[in-house]
Amino acid sequence: MSSIQTTESTVATTGPESVRSPEVNEGGALIVLTAPLTEIIDHAGYFIQMGMASLPIWLEWVFDRKYPNWRKLEYNTDGSARYMPAGVRLVEKSLLREYSVDEVVACFPEDVDKFIGSNTRIVAVSTHNPLGVTFAAGVYTSIFGSSKQPINSHYSREVFAKIKSSPFRGGFKVIVGGSGGWQIIQTDSYEELGVDCVIEGRSESEGTLELFRKAIRGDDLPRTVEVVHPKDRDSILFPDKRTTFGVVEMTTGCGRRCQFCVPDLNPQIDLPKAKIMDAVRANVREGNKQISLATEDMFIWGQVHTETPFYFPNREALLDLYGEIVNTPGVEQHVLSHCTIAPAVVDPKLIEEMSRMLLPKSPIHLPYLSSHPEKKSLTPLIGLETGSVRMAKEIMPSKGVPFSIEDWPSVVLEGLSVLNRNNWFPAMTLIVGSPGETDEDVRETLDLIYEVERRGLFAFFIPSIFTPLHDTRMEKKTGVTETRQLTPLQWQLMMKCWKMNLRPGQYSWWAPTAWRVGALSLWAYKLRKLNGPNFTWPLMMFSSALPEKALKMMGKIHVGRPFKTKTRKELIASLKPHYLQYLRADNGDLPEGYEPAAPRAMKAARALPVL
Secondary structure (H helix, E strand, O other): OHHHOOOHHHOOEOOHHHOOOOOOOOOOOOEEEEOOHHHHOOOOOOOHHHHHOOOEHHHHHHHHHHOOOOOOOOEOOOOOEOOEOHHHHHHHHHHOOOOOOOOEEEOOHHHHHHHOOOOOOEEEEEOOOOOOOOOOHHHHHHHHOOOOOEHHHHHHHHHHHHHHOOOOHHHOEEEEEOOOHHHHHHHOOHHHHOOOEEEEOOOOOHHHHHHHHHHHHOOOOOOEEEOOOOOOHHHOOOOOOOEHHHEEEOEEOOOOOOOOOOHHHOOOEEOOHHHHHHHHHHHHHOOOOEEEEEOOOHHHOOOOOOOOOOOOOOHHHHHHHHHHHHOOOOOOEEOOOEEOOHHHHHOHHHHHHHHHHHHHHOOOEOOOOOOOOOOEOEOOEEEEEOOOHHHHHHHOOOOOOOOOHHHHHHHHHHHHHHHHHOOEOOEEEEEEOOOOOOHHHHHHHHHHHHHHHHOOOOOEEEEEEOOOOOOOOOOOOOOOOOHHHOOHHHHHHHHHHHHHHOHHHOOOOOHHHHHHHHHHHHHHHHHHHHOOHHHHHHHHHHHOOOOHHHHHHOOOOOOOOOOOOOOHHHHHHOOOHHHHHHOOHHHOOOOOOOOOOOOHHHHHHHHOOOO
């Protein structure tokens, strides 16, 4: 029990008065680490960071009203930040292999001037969206107003401006890392932001340490440095301090090889349970009550580089890991990260058992959807991307394995049915305007969305415009680049998704009227000019100004066509024969007369925990 108690040396205060006085900090720290405020906070609701990465700065008042204390921070007694994004903590851990704890400090952006001094040689900034050009940001800032700067980008620019204006700026280098560094590279924003070098890759690399050595010596730095990703689980470091949202890394890579994805370019690795649990206990020890495992697909853990294909989940290993996490004393909340939907079809029993284990610790309540006694739900992030089989074949041919991509709509519907039955209501991303996307592709995606609605299923569908991300296989391809290029069908897809997303919040008598009046007013005032004529009828549909049946009769929208889908039993029957050996008999739907015999590798995996 003593390992999870908050020690006096890390007791936090909640105001800037705790920050070191200038006398104590005279000369500054050798290396200062920071990040934008909106990427650091973790106490104001799980979805706040997603919203701040997408909505324009003029809508910041929404968060101010919903979370009036979202800017309130917690400090360690030395004035450093009590919590930081996991990426910053990883850089800190990497540097502490070579530098002392007195030479490296992680601080909130408003406090950088308290730690920068004549001794400072490096200020390193981690950022996910410095310029607001991620998947969701551009489209939603355009939809909601004339400002194209998301809230997160505004705060990113603030921290860069603060660092740039430091009186000691001539004495240190500014190094940027994190998943948003590519935005600075592609837009050549080095001078504007005051950045000397962007580093791409993980901080465990020897190349990262060498870059920091050069900066400390005062050597000139290249504008861009790429460092290698660790290729084995023992080379990956785990922070031993509190991270934002209690994020602890679970896997790297994915293995499904989607053309638009950056993380899938990394090696597929599942990390040791013992190290994961050490990081969980470190978070709890420093006051974190919430844990979230960072992964591109939680279901591959325990099944990477075994004799069983990774897309057949290791049920025993996953239940063992998550069970120990949620039963760790001090863990009061647990939030799921990313996963894929095919494993829900492969092993529905796993979803059922995970639900029983995880729902009591979920902080997410959906009163009008959940059947849980306390109305709790699980909301992982899942990539849907398209309902068009043709597009799916082009950009993500392995998304549905072990099932054929030809059956992608059926996999989505059957998987969502399993998830909803167990109070999982995922946030599912869609890509609108992919290179080569036709109106028929959009119609097929709308068909799938309407089929979800007809079946009474639910997911939070999050559509966004295609972004050619750096280093992906689609980096050089061009799709829709601005909202005025969207076709009426593409606009309808986006508006239909958000109309469905708002259903859980529209059970009061006043909510539908408020949305209808608000949407129409905003359209009349600004959006009809900003987004062009193709936006008009989809907006009328979204606002319910006219019934969808009437809009269909007028030829203004496409109401999804019913289409033939496969049941789970039919999907199982369509599998390659040698895949049947990996299925679990307790899930049912096996072909008639087939007697499963678990292979030796699977038996071993079930018998032993992943260390």
